[in-house]
Amino acid sequence: MFTKILIANRGEIAMRIMRACQELGVKTVAVYSDADQNALHVQFADEAVHLGASAPKESYLNRDKLIQAALHSGAEAIHPGYGFLSENAAFAAAVESAKLKFIGPSADSIRAMGDKAESKILMKKAGVPTVPGFEGLETEAEFKQAAQEIGYPVLIKASAGGGGKGMRVVSQESELQDALELARGEALNSFGDERLLIEKYIAAAHHVEFQVFGDEQGNLIHLFERECSVQRRHQKIIEETPSPVLTSELREQMGAAAVQAAKAVNYFNAGTIEFIFDPSSAQYYFLEMNTRLQVEHPVTELVAGIDLAQWQIRVAAGEKFPFQQKDFMQRGHAIECRVYAEDPASGFLPSTGKLLQFIEPHGPGVRVDSGFAKGKTVTHFYDPLLAKLIVHAENRETAIQKMQNALKNFIVHGVVTNVDFMQAVLAHPDFASGQVTTRWVETVLAVADLAVEKNKPTPEQLISAALAEATLANSSIAAVERRNESDPYSPWRQTNGFRN
Amino acid sequence: MKLLFDSQPIEIVPTPNGYDVLFDGQTHPVEIARLDKASGQIEFRIGGIAQSAYISFDGAKRWITLNGQTRMLTKTSTARRGARQDSTAGLTAPMPGQVRSVAVGVGEAVKKGQTLLTMEAMKMEIKIQALMDGKIKTIFVAPGATVEREQTLVEMAE
Numbered sequence: 001m002f003t004k005i006l007i008a009n010r011g012e013i014a015m016r017i018m019r020a021c022q023e024l025g026v027k028t029v030a031v032y033s034d035a036d037q038n039a040l041h042v043q044f045a046d047e048a049v050h051l052g053a054s055a056p057k058e059s060y061l062n063r064d065k066l067i068q069a070a071l072h073s074g075a076e077a078i079h080p081g082y083g084f085l086s087e088n089a090a091f092a093a094a095v096e097s098a099k100l101k102f103i104g105p106s107a108d109s110i111r112a113m114g115d116k117a118e119s120k121i122l123m124k125k126a127g128v129p130t131v132p133g134f135e136g137l138e139t140e141a142e143f144k145q146a147a148q149e150i151g152y153p154v155l156i157k158a159s160a161g162g163g164g165k166g167m168r169v170v171s172q173e174s175e176l177q178d179a180l181e182l183a184r185g186e187a188l189n190s191f192g193d194e195r196l197l198i199e200k201y202i203a204a205a206h207h208v209e210f211q212v213f214g215d216e217q218g219n220l221i222h223l224f225e226r227e228c229s230v231q232r233r234h235q236k237i238i239e240e241t242p243s244p245v246l247t248s249e250l251r252e253q254m255g256a257a258a259v260q261a262a263k264a265v266n267y268f269n270a271g272t273i274e275f276i277f278d279p280s281s282a283q284y285y286f287l288e289m290n291t292r293l294q295v296e297h298p299v300t301e302l303v304a305g306i307d308l309a310q311w312q313i314r315v316a317a318g319e320k321f322p323f324q325q326k327d328f329m330q331r332g333h334a335i336e337c338r339v340y341a342e343d344p345a346s347g348f349l350p351s352t353g354k355l356l357q358f359i360e361p362h363g364p365g366v367r368v369d370s371g372f373a374k375g376k377t378v379t380h381f382y383d384p385l386l387a388k389l390i391v392h393a394e395n396r397e398t399a400i401q402k403m404q405n406a407l408k409n410f411i412v413h414g415v416v417t418n419v420d421f422m423q424a425v426l427a428h429p430d431f432a433s434g435q436v437t438t439r440w441v442e443t444v445l446a447v448a449d450l451a452v453e454k455n456k457p458t459p460e461q462l463i464s465a466a467l468a469e470a471t472l473a474n475s476s477i478a479a480v481e482r483r484n485e486s487d488p489y490s491p492w493r494q495t496n497g498f499r500n
Numbered sequence: 501m502k503l504l505f506d507s508q509p510i511e512i513v514p515t516p517n518g519y520d521v522l523f524d525g526q527t528h529p530v531e532i533a534r535l536d537k538a539s540g541q542i543e544f545r546i547g548g549i550a551q552s553a554y555i556s557f558d559g560a561k562r563w564i565t566l567n568g569q570t571r572m573l574t575k576t577s578t579a580r581r582g583a584r585q586d587s588t589a590g591l592t593a594p595m596p597g598q599v600r601s602v603a604v605g606v607g608e609a610v611k612k613g614q615t616l617l618t619m620e621a622m623k624m625e626i627k628i629q630a631l632m633d634g635k636i637k638t639i640f641v642a643p644g645a646t647v648e649r650e651q652t653l654v655e656m657a658e
Contacts, residue, residue, distance in 0.1 A: 356556035356563060357540060408568025413540075413556035420569055457506060457573060458566075460546065463521045463528055464553035465505050465562050465573050466512040467542050470519060470595065471535055472555060 001317045002026050002077050005103070006070040007045070009081030010060060011371030012387055013295070014041035017079050020309035029073045031066060033059035035379045040371055047073055054381045060084045063091050067098045077101035077316060083383065086292040089114060103316040105269050105291050112265040113289040117159040117197060123286045126264035128257050131276060131285040133199025135159065143180060143198055144173065150200050156180060158187035159195035166190060169201050204437045206277040207231065208243050208284065210258035211300045213311065214268045215321035222255040223304045224330050226272075226296055227434075230425060232348050232441045237418065238425060239296035240335040241303050244396060244434025245279050254284050261286060270297070270312050279437075295388070298369060299334035302392040333399040334392045337407060337422045341384040344421035350384040353377070357413035358386075361406040365392045378415050386417065396434075400426055504576040505562070514595045514621070518544070591628050591654045593647045597621025601643050604654075608636045616654050619647070634658045 005021055006029040007014045018028045018041065030045030035054035042048045049069040051059040059065070061084055070078050078095050080086035086104065093107040104110075113119050120130050133154075134146045147154045147170065156179055158166030166187035168179040180196070188194040207228045214220030227243035228236045246254070258273035272294050274287040297308050306328075315321055342348045358374040370387035378384065389406055393399040407423050430436050430444060457465075503510045511522040518531040533550065534543040543552045556563040562573045602617040604610060610630045617639075619626040638655040641647060 356558055357554060357565075359539065359554070411554045411565045412570070413554070413563035413565070414558065417570070423568065457508065457571065459523075459528065460551055460553075460566055461564055461571060461573065462505060462508060462510055462523060463530060463544075463546065464542065464551070464555060464564050464566055465575075466501075466503055466510045466521050467519065467530065467532070467544060467553070468540070468555040468557075468562060468564075469503055469575070470501060470512050470514070471532070471542065472537060472540060473557065 001319075002075075002101070002313070004029060004046075004073065004075045005077045005079055005313065006031065006049075006066070006073060006075040007041070007079050007081065008060065008066045009079070009084060009086075010036055010039060010041055010382065011385060012369045013081040013083075013293075013371070015044060015371055016369050017081060017309055018044055020307065020313060023307075024310060024313060026313065029069065029075050031060070031069055033381070035377075035381050038376070040373055040376060049073060054379065056084065056381065060382075063088075063094055066091075067094060067100065070095075070100055071098060075100070077103050077313075079103040079313070080292065082292050082295055087114065087290070101316055103269070103312055104293075105267055105271060109265045109267050109271075110291045113291050116288060117195075119288060120197075120286070122264060123261055126260055128261045128264070128286045129284060131199040131202070131287075133197060135197045137196070137198060140177060140180060143196075144176060146198050147173065147176060150198070153201040153203065155199050155201040156183045156196050157199075158183065158191055159193065159197050166196070202276055202278045202285075204278070204280065204439075205229075206243070206245055206279060206436075207236070207274065207287075207438050208246065208254070208277040209272050209274040209290075209294075210255055211294075211297070211304075211308075212258055212262045212267065212271050212273060213306075213308065213321065214262065215315040216268045216318065217320055218268075219321050219324075220259060220262055220267060221321075221323065221325045221328070222258045223300050223306065223308075223328060225251060225254065226294075226299055228296060229436045229438050230431070230441065231438050232344075234438075236296065236338070237340070237441075238335065238337050238422060239299055240333065240396070240399070241299045242330050242333065242396075243277075245277060247282075250282065250284070257284070257286070261289065265289075267291075269315055270294075270308050295338065295385070296336050298367060298388060298390040299336045302334040302367070302390065303330045303332060304328050305331060332392055332394050333396045334390060335399050335403050336388055336390045337403060337426075338385055338418075339387045339389055339410060339412070339422075340418045341378045341386050341412075341415040342418055343416040344418050348418070350380060351378070351416040352380050352384075353415045355412065355414045357411050359409070359411040360387065361389070361409035363402075363406070365402055366406050367391070386412065386415075400432065505573040507576065590652045591616065591631070591656070592650045592652050593619060593628075594626060595621045596648055597626065597646075599641045599643055599645045599647060599653070600625070602639060602641070604636050604639070606636050606639055610634065610636060610656070617641070619653075628653055630656065632656065632658070 004027040007017050021028045028045045030041050030048040031051050032042045033054045051065045085091040089107045089111040092102045095102040153171040156168045166183050168183045170179045184194045208225050210225050211223040225243050226239050226241045228239045230238035261273050270293045272290040275284045276287050277284045341351045354377045360368040367390040372386050391402040393402050501512050513520045521528045531545040540555045554565040560575045597619045600618045600620050604616050612632050614630045615627045617628045634656045637657040
């Protein structure tokens with residue numbers, strides 16, 4: 001086992017990994033930027049190294065500084081967390097060249113899964129189902145013929161693409177020419193690469209992904225699925241497992257396909273195979289592989305009963321993963337809500353500021369992975385994820401109830417959060433029936449109606465504000481305490497010399 | 501105390517059991533069950549129904565979480581502003597009650613935040629603290645005195 005690990009990340013995931021290190025008796029080295037000088041992860045670590053300015057490229061994305069920090073602090077390994085450099089093959093290779101261990105898959109695995117078009121070709125070869133479509137077409141006539149073969153609606157997207165750029169849905173042939181021109185222009189502008197691919201457009205799709213995990217000796221299994229269809233701007237907000245749309249047959253098939261996909265790139269450590277699932281045909285298609293620990297890993301941990309962050313470190317240290325596929329089953333139901341500092345009423349724009357209040361919910365089956373606390377500042381430099389709220393209960397219905405109650409008891413003041421919005425999602429009949437697709441938030445949920453500021457304050461809210469003014473305001477004048485709160489029988493109150 | 505939140509006028513008047521909160525021509529009698537200054541939590545009852553609110557002060561903004569819903573209200577100044585907001589030299593009673601103890605004497609130098617006297621009202625102990633560094637100019641009350649809301653208790657000089 002390592003004696004010291006550098007965590008090349010910040011926020012909740014840095015905290016999560018450092019807790020795993022602490023449990024394993026491994027010392028931790030945090031890194032930080034100017035903006036994170038007083039961040040929770042810096043205070044929690046055994047040591048902390050300042051990287052540089054707040055902009056990610058000066059700090060958390062600076063490969064050389066990270067490797068130097070690891071070497072100087074005497075760390076033997078680097079855990080990249082998620083985001084930042086976690087899926088950067090060149091960084092993984094540079095870490096290994098510096099005689100440090102990269103806690104994750106090999107640089108080759110990362111590279112192989114990094115390119116959308118290439119990984120799709122690789123998966124086709126490995127016999128993993130991919131969305132029906134064609135790569136390498138050029139002329140309009142070729143695209144026209146391909147679209148006819150696939151059947152409308154079709155999706156045109158940039159080969160080098162990502163983030164919805166250069167992506168166009170075409171519902172009939174008359175729209176094809178314009179769509180090709182627009183997509184080409186966007187692809188060229190965004191990626192400097194005008195290559196397009198065409199595939200079947202699945203309108204009402206679910207995002208279902210499979211966790212895989214393997215050691216460096218070749219033992220690799222899957223740890224079931226996560227349903228991640230509640231998304232805004234192509235980013236997940238709520239995840240759960242098991243998925244309400246999978247049958248046990250489908251689960252077995254998709255799990256086997258996930259293992260096959262991962263083995264095709266000699267994968268080890270934690271990874272995720274993402275599938276598009278079409279509930280109308282019960283067909284699933286490989287979308288991409290995330291070659292790192294996912295944000296939503298806790299739901300898998302709760303239902304499968306495994307500490308993924310710990311095992312990442314253990315297999316990176318050379319340990320064999322001692323479990324087989326048959327050792328795991330799904331116990332109960334887990335849901336994760338991502339608490340973001342963002343305003344759903346204004347297009348999910350990030351909200352920054354000092355956290356005036358930050359009270360996490362507690363209780364049986366309630367877990368909070370948090371990177372913030374009261375008094376900390378949320379800046380615009382990084383992802384606005386404040387915390388992840390995860391619940392585990394015996395079934396989906398009770399898990400939803402538990403989550404609703406936990407959200408009600410998550411108090412954040414100082415920045416606007418999506419906590420109320422997530423309550424509305426969980427209370428929606430479509431969520432209860434498991435029918436939420438990836439475009440549901442944009443097309444079905446009327447986000448504008450949730451803009452509470454437009455509504456008149458309730459009498460209770462006005463009364464609370466008035467009471468606060470009368471009792472809590474002007475702290476320097478009236479510090480109010482309830483006298484009968486203290487124990488009248490406390491020995492500290494006695495004046496008869498008891499304390500002597 | 502007259503207040504204005506998001507252009508909604510509200511008046512809050514202390515009562516023996518708590519407060520009457522008046523707006524839109526209606527009076528809401530409120531009982532205070534518990535105040536937790538550190539967390540900004542107020543537990544109260546309206547018509548016997550228990551409520552729990554978390555309130556944070558953010559300049560003129562108030563962050564309020566009640567029944568799991570969070571919203572912001574903005575306080576605007578009313579025509580008649582409370583004397584205790586305007587003056588840092590004169591310290592007034594935030595609510596009607598009785599003076600329990602006086603911790604300082606005339607001419608004494610005090611620091612901002614130092615407790616000058618304590619009051620009792622609604623089964624609560626209220627500390628009257630200095631708003632600035634300075635000297636005690638006048639003390640208008642003695643222990644046991646009954647005071648009205650916004651009655652001046654202590655006057656300070658720089």
